[in-house]
Amino acid sequence: MRILYASDYNDLSRKAANIIAAQVILKPDCVLGLATGSSPLGTYKCLIEGYEKGDLDFSRCKAANLDEYRGLPKDNDQSYAYFMYENLFKHINIDMANTNIPDGMNADAEAECKRYDEAVRALGGVDIQLLGIGHNGHIGFNEPADEFPKGTHCVDLTQSTIDANTRFFARKEDVPTQAYTMGIQTIMSAKKILLIASGEGKADIVCRMAAGPVTPNVPASVLQLHNDVTIVADKEALSVLMEKAPEMIEGLPKA
Numbered sequence: 290m291r292i293l294y295a296s297d298y299n300d301l302s303r304k305a306a307n308i309i310a311a312q313v314i315l316k317p318d319c320v321l322g323l324a325t326g327s328s329p330l331g332t333y334k335c336l337i338e339g340y341e342k343g344d345l346d347f348s349r350c351k352a353a354n355l356d357e358y359r360g361l362p363k364d365n366d367q368s369y370a371y372f373m374y375e376n377l378f379k380h381i382n383i384d385m386a387n388t389n390i391p392d393g394m395n396a397d398a399e400a401e402c403k404r405y406d407e408a409v410r411a412l413g414g415v416d417i418q419l420l421g422i423g424h425n426g427h428i429g430f431n432e433p434a435d436e437f438p439k440g441t442h443c444v445d446l447t448q449s450t451i452d453a454n455t456r457f458f459a460r461k462e463d464v465p466t467q468a469y470t471m472g473i474q475t476i477m478s479a480k481k482i483l484l485i486a487s488g489e490g491k492a493d494i495v496c497r498m499a500a501g502p503v504t505p506n507v508p509a510s511v512l513q514l515h516n517d518v519t520i521v522a523d524k525e526a527l528s529v530l531m532e533k534a535p536e537m538i539e540g541l542p543k544a
């Protein structure tokens with residue numbers, strides 16, 4: 290696990306986008322595993338700039354997103370399909386037919402999870418998976434549990450995740466309580482993983498993910514077992530790890 294220091298959110302976004310850009314340049318028909326949330330917004334902005342400057346061509350790329358709320362249609366402005374379209378896809382030259390995201394409106398959870406696992410498999414696997422991290426250590430929507438869930442599954446969101454999402458919805462009762470998410474096995478089968486974390490609120494969980502025990506109670510800790518993981522985190526998100534294990538962080542400015 291490489292942990293790269295970023296001075297602030299802009300620096301983090303540029304560093305993360307550069308890593309994804311390198312992948313797109315080296316393998317123009319790569320499969321990008323994409324994430325939602327506020328953390329990747331800056332990264333997506335930098336990728337859009339790269340496309341606008343003519344440095345990046347996404348025409349042969351394919352994309353697979355981690356998760357989607359159950360019960361939200363694609364045109365709901367809080368659905369992850371909508372988020373991806375508005376914040377990345379509509380600004381670059383990716384072919385929408387090559388983008389994949391679980392269908393939140395398929396009420397048959399078993400069928401939808403099976404379909405999505407097969408769709409990701411048919412892409413030949415993910416070359417680089419971008420991840421954010423929830424305050425409780427979730428990746429995608431793999432919430433803390435007694436075991437690591439394997440394939441795509443339907444989850445009951447934890448109260449802390451529902452509370453964190455409330456800010457995006459007009460009414461409390463509109464906040465989805467379930468989601469479809471890639472499982473840990475699917476995430477771990479990506480060739481490369483890039484996790485980004487920003488802000489003091491993530492400092493404790495970043496430290497537990499990187500330096501704590503590997504446990505399904507902190508789902509992101511499983512990344513310690515992957516052989517090509519890069520974490521890019523800003524100063525605030527690294528503040529606890531900086532105290533406990535500064536030797537794990539690359540690029541830390543000298544005190």
Ligand code: GLP
Nearest residue numbers: 325326327328421422423429430
């Ligand atoms: C949601 C998403 C995750 C994301 C997390 C953190 O739960 N399903 O993929 O990593 O939020 O979001 P943020 O980046 O806004 O802190």
